[in-house]
Amino acid sequence: MSGREQAFITALRQIAGDPAARNLSDDAAVLPRPSGDLVLSHDIIVENVHYFPSDPPETVAQKLVGVNLSDLAAKGAKPIGALMGYSLGPDYKWDQAFLKGLESVCHQYNLPLLGGDTVAVPRHTGHFSAMTVIGLAPSCGVPDRRAAKEGDELWVTSPIGDAGFGLNLLKQKKNINHSAQEKLVQAYRSPEPRLKEGIWLAPHVHAMADISDGLLIDAERIANASGLAVRIRLDRVPLSSEAISCFGDTKSTRLQAVTAGDDYQLIMACAANKRQELLKLSKEKQFDLYRVGQLTAGSGLSLFYGAEPIKQPDRLGYLHG
Template identity: 50%
Template structure:
């Protein structure tokens, strides 16, 4: 059995859903109805993950970043198609397949199809995943629906993955929990589904709180004012980087957290807090949308200059 055939046999063992047709057909075929959410995100070695990241964690991340897009639309996962480039390391491929099986099982996401291709041995590992989900009955909230007076909420904690990346690169020390946040982000599927009916706008936070909030404001044709002191930091981050202004600005402009940003009217406040409590996750109001354009940053009422870099802009 060639190494490719071995990998494909592993994928076939994962792809037991009837719509996958045993990965032996030209395409997946499945019944769908209603509003469907579709996303496709790629991961490239050296750009989105480090050559030293464990292959199983890369598989997890490939699944998680796509499911995070579904979570941001309040959608329930239906299935996925994967594009996988072989780069001549059967051990890596096998460990990836194991991690993929674990991630798909964790999130109940059937593998329905895709493509495996040979790549030149010098090419960076390149992966793509298309995730398909069912929009909530209330409709998939857009990124563009924030209105003046809406509050901006963020789930979980901010900045952990940024320090996790520094730990993975060997340029910082810190607890394993922060490394884990970088390597194995958890898409907020349940909470996303609960928040969607309450939100004017939703998006996931992949490139940084400041940049993703600014994008939501720009798409919605409004301005956003962020309260630095309200940004939720985890105990692990505070123990590592402290809780000063510098640490907070770094957290607010770091990527890879995959939390959700939600724009919602003040009246939704109690329902939002109740949804988060039920999901067992913190949720924090971190800003206010106003008429106008652009992003402003305050610290306990004091206007601050924006950092030169609002977040990660690797790919527009």
């Protein structure tokens, strides 16, 4: 988050005083209801900020739904509906292809589209779309980013960095002609929210979030929100075989992977005595879970490669503005 974005959200906190807003410090709001709490989140995506005008419109729809559902995944919530905001551009065909992608992704996640709003924008305004998603809270309670405890271990779902590497390939305007490159570009264009994993993990975690801006920055946010420090082991971060085959496994590729963002993996803080339980869960449910760090007393982030301390990168993640 840039200084300006940070200052704006700090100012919003004066307005968003309802406890359901969780002090605007979590991925989503949690609205208590007698029939079961609701989890609500909203994300906007903008051309040239979140995707390229040259990205297939079907994948822009997948990204819109994917990034929004990812916030529900991070709260262990089950999606029950969505509202969409849409900017109608000059290109009718683009809008038709977007709709095709939207229909397919809503079907994939069994997500009812309940309404929204459409505006025609002037020709040179960039395309954007927005979504509000509504989910049913897990019965164990909704994990909060502010609830990590001293001594907790930090875990992530896998892989980390693929989308950032895919973005790099597209920025370099390389021909994407290799299946490993295609997989990285696909991770960038069509993030897959970790909904099932979020539901399985919610009862076992103290705190959970999704990784949208970058592993380091999102880990630091959990630590800050919980009044703790965080230590991260760069060598333990899970890179995909495709990322390694395209970019190699060096400290510098690992630093890129943990600062690029767009991962939409889950990051969680869990009691150290839950380690075996988590490993058993990931084995039973067949998903990958990696222990990448620890929360300790104090504040701030420290980075290690094995036992060797690593200098913090200038940028811990993606910043707007």
